[in-house]
Amino acid sequence: MYFLAKAFLSKGYNITVINRKKEECSWLARQLKATVVLGNATDPEVLRESGISGMDAVLAVTPNDEDNLVICQLSKLSFGVLRTLALVNDPDNEDVFRELGVTTAFSTTRMISALIEQRAGFEDIIGVFSVAEGKVNVTEVMLTETAPVVGKSLMEINLPSDSLIGCILRAGEPVIPRGGTTLYAGDRVVAITLPENHGAVLKLLTGGDI
């Protein structure tokens, strides 16, 4: 929170920080050229005293999802702040918060795991998305020369149960595979997996370690 405030200050914004810990407040007040308010930001009176109604944006970054929701909703509904941004722990709460009127909600969990998936390892994976609230993953994988499945038919590759290769894109043309279809390097394979077998299927298709 200190670095966030510092970053905004350096860009020329006027900042008010609300924090409920007294020691942290006095430290922040010494370190930052910001207005620091000691209090619970989910208390409407504290928000009022902080001059919230004139603010352009409110950022709710406490570690508790419920507090961040209340801060954003109070700012918007009771004090007319147009832009409200919240941090959420539970990735599901990104959608929940938007439905409940928060302008933007970020899940650090989701952002970090997406970054790790993209950067670490699996460079052959082109796209991943989940359906049915994460119960099913659909992953597009580019088969490289070294992939263990190259040259084998679907029957031979021992795909884990409850997983499926739904489609192959070969030279830009979609192929709906059958058991006898052989996989080649350069194929773009669309795999449908469940969270419990997702790792095993990707390992099979890329040869990489999880």
Added chain:
Amino acid sequence: MARTKHSYVIVIGCGRLGSFLANTLSKTGHSVVVIDINPNAFSALAAEAFSGFTVEGDATELAVLKQAKMDKADVVIGATHDENVNIMAAQIARSRFRVHKVLVRIEDPNKESYCKAVGIDYICPTALTAEKMMTALNDIR
């Protein structure tokens, strides 16, 4: 609720208020599910009175609310000590799970107008007690 004999009620929080409600509602024939983040709290449910189910988890987590089958609930009661948890869970019950009746406990009377604005029913013991006390004081005078 008096007329619909078998309501499905979810009580969030198993403290003094939550456990009392859960015991009473269960004894009077309602299907009750109690959610609490601390499994030890469920010891407040009386064996002879309570025949419902318990779910251990954080009621601001969607997966926990699904586990409690909130989509089937007729009534959701927010009775934890953290009014923000109550308010958040109640709004999810309303908007996500289309629960007909949601009721929360809040401590801070300053949040009454906010609860009205987001459309959830609330009871504020602080305001109720203060009101009773003021009346009692006026009677003395």
